[in-house]
Amino acid sequence: ETGVTQTPRHLVMGMTNKKSLKCEQHLGHNAMYWYKQSAKKPLELMFVYNFKEQTENNSVPSRFSPECPNSSHLFLHLHTLQPEDSALYLCASSQEVRDHGYTFGSGTRLTVV
Amino acid sequence: GQQLNQSPQSMFIQEGEDVSMNCTSSSIFNTWLWYKQDPGEGPVLLIALYKAGELTSNGRLTAQFGITRKDSFLNISASIPSDVGIYFCAGAGNQFYFGTGTSLTVIP
Numbered sequence: 194e195t196g197v198t199q200t201p202r203h204l205v206m207g208m209t210n211k212k213s214l215k216c217e218q219h220l221g222h223n224a225m226y227w228y229k230q231s232a233k234k235p236l237e238l239m240f241v242y243n244f245k246e247q248t249e250n251n252s253v254p255s256r257f258s259p260e261c262p263n264s265s266h267l268f269l270h271l272h273t274l275q276p277e278d279s280a281l282y283l284c285a286s287s288q289e290v291r292d293h294g295y296t297f298g299s300g301t302r303l304t305v306v
Numbered sequence: 307g308q309q310l311n312q313s314p315q316s317m318f319i320q321e322g323e324d325v326s327m328n329c330t331s332s333s334i335f336n337t338w339l340w341y342k343q344d345p346g347e348g349p350v351l352l353i354a355l356y357k358a359g360e361l362t363s364n365g366r367l368t369a370q371f372g373i374t375r376k377d378s379f380l381n382i383s384a385s386i387p388s389d390v391g392i393y394f395c396a397g398a399g400n401q402f403y404f405g406t407g408t409s410l411t412v413i414p
Contacts, residue, residue, distance in 0.1 A: 197348070199348075233406070293337055294354055299347050
């Protein structure tokens with residue numbers, strides 16, 4: 194596979210559940226990102242990883258916990274979410290952190306009930 | 307925080323018409339980018355601009371980096387139904403920001 198792959202595509206979870214989003218890239222990129230996309234709002238940067246080290250946490254609540262075991266894989270662990278966390282969660286990668294020509298995945302549509 | 311204002315918010319046009327949209331900022335950027343997001347998919351990079359005044363084309367798409375470095379423009383010529391989607395501008399300076407998007411509907 195090429196590009197950035199996100200699973201699952203859709204997720205419905207209760208506020209007490211624990212779930213994880215997965216992102217995988219086969220582009221040889223060194224930087225990976227999590228973005229949140231809500232209706233009528235600009236994409237919101239959540240986390241940045243460079244060479245599997247977290248370099249930016251954009252004041253994200255601790256109920257979102259990222260994990261980057263290597264430069265090709267990125268996870269977002271979710272627990273005790275709120276209904277307002279319902280959104281499209283997008284993963285992206287780029288060759289380097291300063292390269293803004295991102296390749297995005299198709300996203301995970303999350304609904305918190 | 308920084309806001310990139312995209313205009314218009316939405317457009318409904320006839321197939322074959324040309325489209326123009328723009329993005330403005332209160333800050334200066336070093337790089338402007340334009341992305342397109344199809345329904346149910348992530349954004350895809352269309353054009354990247356690195357120099358004030360730069361004009362770059364990608365097929366029927368043409369984008370310009372404004373001289374003031376505070377704005378950028380995207381034009382689509384002879385629109386076709388598959389141009390439907392949301393177009394996002396993005397600007398990079400000290401930080402990187404996305405605009406709120408322009409939703410384009412093409413009526414066959």
